[in-house]
Amino acid sequence: MAFTRRKALALPLIALATACAIGTAQAQTQVQDSYPGKPIRLIVPYPAGGGTDTIARLIGTQLAQRWGQPVVVENKPGASGILGNDIVAKAPGDGYTVLLGITTVVQIPSLYKKVPYKLADLAPVSQIARSADVIFTPRSTGIKTIQELVARAKAQPGTLSAASYGNATSSHLHIEQFNMKAGTDLMHVPYQGSGPEMAAVLGEQVTAAFVDATAAYPQLRSDKLRVLAVTGSQRHPALPDTPMLGEVSYPGFEANGWFGVFLPASTPQAIVDKLGREVASIVHTPDMNRRLSEMGLIPVGSLPQEFKPVLERDAAHxxxxxxxxxxxxD
Known part of the structure; x- marks a missing residue:
């Protein structure tokens, strides 16, 4: 009798739980179906004309055509990207304020003591593409391999230099990591961007340079430079014969630079997933694949659940x- 009574009392609870689950699923479907219903702001935390801005406009144009809603790209440069990132982190979670961010999204919390937002305030949507650093040396140095660069650095301590495209950028961090891994003391020489950095290595002002593949792309076949290696977890498609650092006894350089899409963390998962699927679909089109490859990038086009572990791994790295x-x- 007791068992029958407990079973009878449980039935309404089960029915209520089932109704709630059905209601939640229906609500998510309604949210997903109605989105987007107005123009979308696509925030780029860097000036117009750069690689991030170019990718944002390519993605934005395709989204607008597919969804029939304007996608307005807004450049919000400042504080190494913090200003633009913060705008999206604090925006309403309705899917109408989107971030086109880069690797600094996960680097900033380690570089600054005070950041106005947390990484957890941003929801990963899709990793658009990966980049890599290409390690150049002027041909005039006579250095032909990474091993020769290390040997000369150790034979002439304190005399060899390595250029980066800025303080606390991925290339700077790669130089510091390389010094620790190889036991060298390459002197870090920061430049204000990849353009001046490339000019310095072409002008033989530095011994070596860790250059972003996007900026390095036009010079990959230069007769003035020699490519020694690349960072990343796979060989760069434009340099199939160039080894990764991990292939020449220096593992740990698998983390690449990347471009990715984010929403405020308060955004319903149905909207995050819908935008993620659409961005991934755009990236996987032949035209977008070609455009990204021509920029020296490796197209990815991941879904939210695939992008999240990349962020966690890279932040720790x-x-x-x-x-x-x-x-x-600071």
Whole structure:
């Protein structure tokens, strides 16, 4: 009798739970179906004309055509991307304020003591593409391999230099990591962007340079430079015969630079998933694949659940280098 009574009392609870689950699913479907119902702001935390801006406009144009809603690209440069990132982190979670961010999204919390938002305030939507650093040396140095660069650095301590495209950028962190891994003391020489950095290595002002593949792309076949290696977890498609650092006895350089889409963390998962699927679909089109490859990038087009572990892994990786090298922008 007791069992029958308990069973009878449980039935309404089960029915209520089932109704709630059905209601939630229906609500998510309604949210997903009605989105987007107005123009979308696509925030780029860097000036117009750069690689991030170019990718944002390519993605934005395709989204607008597919969804029949304007996608307005807004450039919000400032504080190494913090200003634009913060705008999206604090925006309403309705799917209408979107971030086109880069690797600094996960590096910033380790480089600054005070950041107005947390990484957890941003929901990953899709990793659009990966980049890599290409390690150049002027041909006039006579250095032909990474091993020769290390040998000369050790034979001539304190005399060899390595250029980056800026303080606390991925290339700077790679130089510090390389010094720690190889036991060298390459002197870091930061430049204000990849353009001046490339000019310095072409002008033989530095011994080597860690250059973003996007900026390096036009010079990959230069007769003035020699490519020694690349960072990343796979060989760069434009340099199939160039080894990764991990292939020449220096593992740990698998983390690449990347471009990705984010929404405020308060955004319903149905909207995050819908935008993620659409961006991934755009990236996988032949035309977008070609455009990204021509920029020296490796197209990805991942879904939200695929992008999230990349962020977690990369955040821990860059933090370990920042802490070990004691780098700070405060």
């Amino acid at each position: 860059w933090k370990s280098i920042v802490d070990a090298a004691q780098i700070s922008l």
